[in-house]
Amino acid sequence: MSTAPTRYTGTAKVLHWLIALMILTAFGVGFYMTGLKFSPEKLKLYNWHKWAGVTIFMLVVLRVLWRLTHKPPPLPDTMPTIQKFAAHFGHGLLYFFMIAIPLSGWLMSSAKGFQTVWFGVLPLPDLLEKSEDLGKTLELVHRWLNYTMIATVAGHAAAALKHHLIDRDDILRRMLPGKNA
Amino acid sequence: MKKTLLVAALFSAIGAISANAAEFSAVQADKSSISFVSKQMGVAVNGKFPKFTTQLAFDPAKPEATKVNISVDLAAIDAGSKDANDEVVGKPWFNVRMFPTATFTSTSTKAVGGGKYEITGTMNIKGKALPVVAPFTFKADGNTGTFDGTFALKRNDFAIGEGSWSDVSMVANEVQVSFRVVANASASATPAAAPATSKTPAKTK
Numbered sequence: 001m002s003t004a005p006t007r008y009t010g011t012a013k014v015l016h017w018l019i020a021l022m023i024l025t026a027f028g029v030g031f032y033m034t035g036l037k038f039s040p041e042k043l044k045l046y047n048w049h050k051w052a053g054v055t056i057f058m059l060v061v062l063r064v065l066w067r068l069t070h071k072p073p074p075l076p077d078t079m080p081t082i083q084k085f086a087a088h089f090g091h092g093l094l095y096f097f098m099i100a101i102p103l104s105g106w107l108m109s110s111a112k113g114f115q116t117v118w119f120g121v122l123p124l125p126d127l128l129e130k131s132e133d134l135g136k137t138l139e140l141v142h143r144w145l146n147y148t149m150i151a152t153v154a155g156h157a158a159a160a161l162k163h164h165l166i167d168r169d170d171i172l173r174r175m176l177p178g179k180n181a
Numbered sequence: 182m183k184k185t186l187l188v189a190a191l192f193s194a195i196g197a198i199s200a201n202a203a204e205f206s207a208v209q210a211d212k213s214s215i216s217f218v219s220k221q222m223g224v225a226v227n228g229k230f231p232k233f234t235t236q237l238a239f240d241p242a243k244p245e246a247t248k249v250n251i252s253v254d255l256a257a258i259d260a261g262s263k264d265a266n267d268e269v270v271g272k273p274w275f276n277v278r279m280f281p282t283a284t285f286t287s288t289s290t291k292a293v294g295g296g297k298y299e300i301t302g303t304m305n306i307k308g309k310a311l312p313v314v315a316p317f318t319f320k321a322d323g324n325t326g327t328f329d330g331t332f333a334l335k336r337n338d339f340a341i342g343e344g345s346w347s348d349v350s351m352v353a354n355e356v357q358v359s360f361r362v363v364a365n366a367s368a369s370a371t372p373a374a375a376p377a378t379s380k381t382p383a384k385t386k
Contacts, residue, residue: 038264040351047222113227113261120223130227 005073007174012070015063016175019056019098023153026052027146047120050109054118057102064095076169090156097149104145108138204240205326205364212363215253219260219336220353226265232257237364239290239326241319244298247290251360253283273343280307288312296320300330306339317360328362 033045109116110126112135117123163171216229232254239247256277260269270277287302304313317330335354
């Protein structure tokens with residue numbers, strides 16, 4: 001008997017929480033490191049941040065592929081259409097940030113003249129010529145994409161908690177560890 | 182017999198004159214450059230020294246008589262970013278207040294064939310004088326000669342980046358330095374240099 005799934009697949013859950021953890025860490029490190037004075041620690045954090053960004057991007061590519069080939073559980077019928085729309089829109093926005101933010105960071109690094117070398121071993125091509133103005137613009141783009149992402153993430157988490165604590169439905173539980181009911 | 186000797190003498194005289202004429206010494210500062218590549222956690226970062234003066238006497242027929250003196254204004258360094266520029270002039274790095282210039286003075290030069298040469302000299306940076314060997318190529322285009330070379334310096338040998346910066350896992354010890362020196366042959370420099378420079382398009386502002 002093939003019915004619509006009620007929970008996300010194990011792979012989807014792992015990717016969701018792993019990427020969530022990595023994004024929050026990379027965001028925190030990114031926020032902290034920019035204020036540091038020039039030092040070996042600062043260079044180290046910048047490189048770690050960039051490596052994390054590349055890694056997140058690769059996981060996101062996997063996640064998108066998985067999402068396109070595995071139908072997620074549908075939203076409950078009890079949800080008003082406007083809320084369903086808001087949920088889909090928010091998720092779309094989060095996917096947009098997951099792709100746009102690492103890309104903007106990579107391009108910003110190129111424009112600033114610092115190639116991204118994944119784990120100090122695998123060099124990513126520089127798609128942009130070094131340019132101070134473009135570097136500054138992309139820095140702003142990267143920064144504001146991050147601020148709007150973190151606001152969207154906060155909304156996402158608040159909505160999940162609202163479903164769990166107020167609506168008392170399965171929305172949050174279906175992304176938590178546990179067997180398919 | 183006498184005639185042959187005379188012709189030989191004449192030729193050698195011409196040879197001497199043309200050898201003289203081919204001494205490249207009028208350095209074209211605006212066409213010359215010194216750049217370097219440092220590695221930060223595996224990331225190659227390009228930099229340059231935009232201000233330097235070169236005294237040069239090079240005759241491809243007598244490379245062993247080469248004399249080179251390069252003096253680099255370290256404060257003008259471009260280390261790849263504003264952060265880095267502010268940092269590397271400071272005490273742990275070049276300490277430009279105490280040591281404003283780096284110099285290279287040649288001691289010997291030899292041809293290794295195929296337009297390639299090897300120059301040995303003393304590099305003086307931050308009060309430390311160490312021998313360096315730099316291979317270079319020389320190409321003459323009429324009156325203009327171009328020297329291109331790359332060599333590696335170990336920054337810690339000169340105490341460039343002291344304290345926590347001396348950690349080579351952050352900034353690699355080895356720094357690749359590349360130079361290009363363009364010089365006109367001096368003997369005929371006066372008549373030929375003028376049209377050569379006037380040919381370069383005037384910079385529009």
